Amino acid sequence: MGEIGDILAKYDVLxxxxxxxxxxxxxxxxxxxxxxxxxIMRVSPVGVLxxxxxxYVNTVRNTPLTLILVFCSLGVFxxxxxxxEPASSPTFxxxxxxxxxxxxxxxxxxxxxxxALRSGVNTVPAGQAEAARSIGLTFxxxxxxxxxxxxxxxxxxxxGSVLIALxxxxxxxxxxxxxxxxxxxxxxxxxxxxxxxxFLVFAIGFVVLTLPVxxxxxxxxxxxxxxx
Amino acid sequence: xSEPLVVLERVNKHxxxxxxxxxxxxxxxxxxxxxxxxxxxxxxxxxxxTINRLETIESGSITVDGKALPEEGKELAALRADVGxxxxxxxxFAHKTILENVTLGPVxxxxxxxxxxxxxxxxxxxxxxxAHQAEKYPAQLSGGQQQRVAIARSLAMDPKxxxxxxxxSALDPEMINEVLDVMVELARSGMTMIVxxxxxxxxxxxxxxxxxxxxxxxxxxxTPEEFFTNARSERARDFLGKILTx
Ligand SMILES: Nc1ncnc2c1ncn2[C@@H]1O[C@H](COP(=O)(O)OP(=O)(O)OP(=O)(O)O)[C@@H](O)[C@H]1O
Ligand SMILES: [Mg+2]
Numbered sequence: 001m002g003e004i005g006d007i008l009a010k011y012d013v014l015x016x017x018x019x020x021x022x023x024x025x026x027x028x029x030x031x032x033x034x035x036x037x038x039x040i041m042r043v044s045p046v047g048v049l050x051x052x053x054x055x056y057v058n059t060v061r062n063t064p065l066t067l068i069l070v071f072c073s074l075g076v077f078x079x080x081x082x083x084x085e086p087a088s089s090p091t092f093x094x095x096x097x098x099x100x101x102x103x104x105x106x107x108x109x110x111x112x113x114x115x116a117l118r119s120g121v122n123t124v125p126a127g128q129a130e131a132a133r134s135i136g137l138t139f140x141x142x143x144x145x146x147x148x149x150x151x152x153x154x155x156x157x158x159x160g161s162v163l164i165a166l167x168x169x170x171x172x173x174x175x176x177x178x179x180x181x182x183x184x185x186x187x188x189x190x191x192x193x194x195x196x197x198x199f200l201v202f203a204i205g206f207v208v209l210t211l212p213v214x215x216x217x218x219x220x221x222x223x224x225x226x227x228x
Numbered sequence: 229x230s231e232p233l234v235v236l237e238r239v240n241k242h243x244x245x246x247x248x249x250x251x252x253x254x255x256x257x258x259x260x261x262x263x264x265x266x267x268x269x270x271x272x273x274x275x276x277x278t279i280n281r282l283e284t285i286e287s288g289s290i291t292v293d294g295k296a297l298p299e300e301g302k303e304l305a306a307l308r309a310d311v312g313x314x315x316x317x318x319x320x321f322a323h324k325t326i327l328e329n330v331t332l333g334p335v336x337x338x339x340x341x342x343x344x345x346x347x348x349x350x351x352x353x354x355x356x357x358x359a360h361q362a363e364k365y366p367a368q369l370s371g372g373q374q375q376r377v378a379i380a381r382s383l384a385m386d387p388k389x390x391x392x393x394x395x396x397s398a399l400d401p402e403m404i405n406e407v408l409d410v411m412v413e414l415a416r417s418g419m420t421m422i423v424x425x426x427x428x429x430x431x432x433x434x435x436x437x438x439x440x441x442x443x444x445x446x447x448x449x450x451t452p453e454e455f456f457t458n459a460r461s462e463r464a465r466d467f468l469g470k471i472l473t474x
Contacts, residue, residue, distance in 0.1 A: 131319035131378075134280055135333035135385055136309025138302060145332060150323050226322045227367035 003197035007188060016184035017205050023102060023170040023180055024209075028163055030106025035113025039151075040143060042114065043121055053114070060111040065104075065172050072104035073097060073176035094179075101173040105166065112162045120155025121147060125228075153224045160217025164210045181205055230257035233420050234279060234389055239288035241274060241444075248274050249285070250444040256389070261421045263431040263452070266441035267467055272424040275441065276393045279422065280311040293388055309337045312382030312390035316398050318374040320366035320381070326353065327362040330381045337385070345384070352380040356410050372403030376410055389420040396427060426471055428456060440464045 007013065041053030060068070124147055132142035152159075174183035185202045192198065234256040241249040248271045256262050264272045277283040279290060281297050281304060290297050292311060298304040321329050330349035334340040340348075353359040356376035358369070366374055375395055382390055392411070396404045408430045415421055415434035425431070431438055431452045438455040440448045440463075448461045459465045 125319075127315060127317050127319035128321065130282055131313075131315065131321065133305070134282065134308050134311070134313040135381065136305050136307075136337040137333070138305045141336055145336060146321055146323075153323065227365060228322050 003195055004201055007192070007197060007201055011184060011188055013181075013184065013201060013205070016179060016181045017209070019098075019178065019180040020167070020170050020205075021209065023098070023105060023173055023178065024163075024167045026102045027105035027109060027170070028166055030102065031109035031113050031162070031166065032159075034106060034110035035117060036148075038110060038114035039117035039121065040148075042118055043143075043147075045139065057111045057114050060108055061115075063108075065108050065169055066175060068108050069101060069104040069172055069176050072100040072107075076100065094177075097176055097178050098173075101170075101176055101178045104176075105170065105173065109162055109166045109169070112165070113159065116155045116158035116162055117151055119158055120151035120153070123154030123226075124150045150226050153221075153226050156217055156221035156224060160214060160221070163213055163217070167210050167213070168206060230259055232256070233258040233260075233293055234422070235289075235291045236275075236279075237289050239275075239278065239285050239290060241271075241278065241283065241285050243274075248444045249278070252288070252444075252446060254439065254446065256420060256422060258420055259418045260437065261415045261419075261423065261435045263435040263438045264422065264424045264441060265426060265431070265438055265467075266447075270441045271444040272441055273393050276313075276391050276422060276424050279389075279391055280308045280313055282313075305337070309333065309385050310388045312385060312387035314375070314378050314382055314390065314392045314395050316394040318366070318371070318378045318398070320374055320377055322366055325363055325365055326358065326369070326377050329366070329377060330384050333381065333385050349380070349384055352383050353377070355383075355413075356380045357406070370403060371399045372406045375399065375403075375407045379407075379410055379414070383414075389422065390414070392421065392423040392425065394424050394426075396425065428452075428471075432456070440467070442467070 038053045038056060041049040042057070044050060044053075128146055128150065129142055132146040137145060170180055171182035173180055174186065177183075181202055185198060188198050232255045234254075236252050236254040239249050239252040240247070252275060254262075254275075264275065266272055274283055278285050279292070292307060295307070298307055320326075321332065324332065327346060327349055330352060331340075331342065331345040334345040334348065335342055350359055350362065353362055356379055358373050358376050358380070361369055361373060361377075366377070369377065379395075395411070396407050399407065404427070408427060411421070411423070411430060412434045421434075423430070423435070435452050437449055438452050439446055440455065440459070440461070442463045448455070448459060448464050450460075455464070456468065459468055
């Protein structure tokens with residue numbers, strides 16, 4: 001256990017996990033927004049929107065996350081010169097990498113959020129939509145007032161799984177030089193010898209992050225379940 | 229007959245190869261109560277649902293209060309607000325309280341102020357006898373109570389006509405009358421109603437006319453008394469024979 005103490009004393013493990021949390025939170029918000037839009041497209045009565053939504057989900061879901069992040073960092077940032085941070089900023093390279101990593105993570109996980117929400121929509125009986133339409137709600141109002149609130153509640157458990165996957169998938173951001181937890185782990189392994197202590201520290205770190213999330217979502221999905 | 233409110237002319241509809249509505253002509257006057265009756269699969273639900281365009285039709289025309297049913301969008305939504313619908317399976321919004329179920333339409337569709345909508349909703353819930361359940365959720369109510377709330381939800385929109393698709397057939401026997409009583413009271417108050425039901429007691433008490441449907445066609449129509457005691461067509465007599473033996 002002394003080894004673990006050494007690692008914690010010598011390296012800023014907390015800051016690295018801080019970056020993991022930062023990436024997770026912002027990507028999760030982005031993925032939730034984009035995923036909701038995609039889910040609405042996929043259940044809309046407009047054929048073109050449905051196809052576009054399906055195309056996005058099928059493409060993105062079947063592309064390795066590594067490719068998507070490399071594309072965000074190399075393709076969009078270096079080649080197309082699309083920067084999300086003014087180049088004059090002293091932390092330009094670092095911040096731009098973080099922001100593009102968030103975009104990539106959000107874009108990728110939005111596809112899974114969309115599918116989780118669609119499974120939630122399937123828990124809502126057709127009669128709910130018919131009742132909504134028959135009191136004169138428009139398509140948009142039916143979605144907002146009746147379908148989506150029930151769909152979100154039916155999708156809480158799968159959304160929790162997406163969030164946990166996202167937390168762990170932030171480690172891929174290290175390949176586009178974002179210094180999150182797994183990046184620090186590689187540094188430590190290079191500097192010290194790769195003892196089990198190093199792995200233990202980071203494994204525990206991730207469990208500490210994801211376990212409560214899982215428990216929270218399980219409780220929420222039970223509490224908020226729509227009683228029929 | 230009073231001034232026509234709902235008019236169907238030569239309405240046709242298929243589900244795939246199945247011709248479910250064949251040249252349906254039906255006129256319902258303002259304040260009239262019409263009961264649709266017929267064997268399972270004869271097209272009663274489909275006919276009912278075409279009147280607020282939950283089902284589209286292929287040919288013919290349907291007008292409500294002189295206006296043809298709009299195709300899509302805002303106008304269709306506006307028409308549906310004027311046509312109440314009560315379903316066999318109640319379909320109360322499961323995530324909203326009883327009170328919210330009744331105020332949703334008036335607030336979102338009619339633009340009524342929330343306080344006014346709630347006051348009116350409580351009056352309607354009082355009228356159907358479930359005011360004391362206003363804060364509960366649908367799953368906490370019995371079937372009969374849920375269906376009465378569904379009627380209040382429709383009434384809150386001040387509809388010109390109300391459609392009922394077998395409103396009591398999902399209910400336990402002891403709850404059927406509490407719903408039928410509300411419907412009879414509604415009929416007496418002058419509401420225009422189109423009701424799919426096999427409840428002859430209701431038809432006799434409240435209906436002006438019984439329309440008998442078989443294989444997607446209007447086979448026969450008449451007053452409840454005429455129809456139940458003296459049906460003219462073979463198919464109607466055959467059908468009545470089957471439901472009367474039970
Ligand atoms: N969405 C649908 N797709 C395909 N066929 C349908 C659909 N809805 C109804 N049908 C068919 O159309 C016919 C008429 O159905 P409808 O529900 O209108 O009959 P009904 O008179 O209401 O019968 P019931 O007394 O059983 O409710 C039936 O044969 C039914 O199987
Ligand atoms: Mg039916």
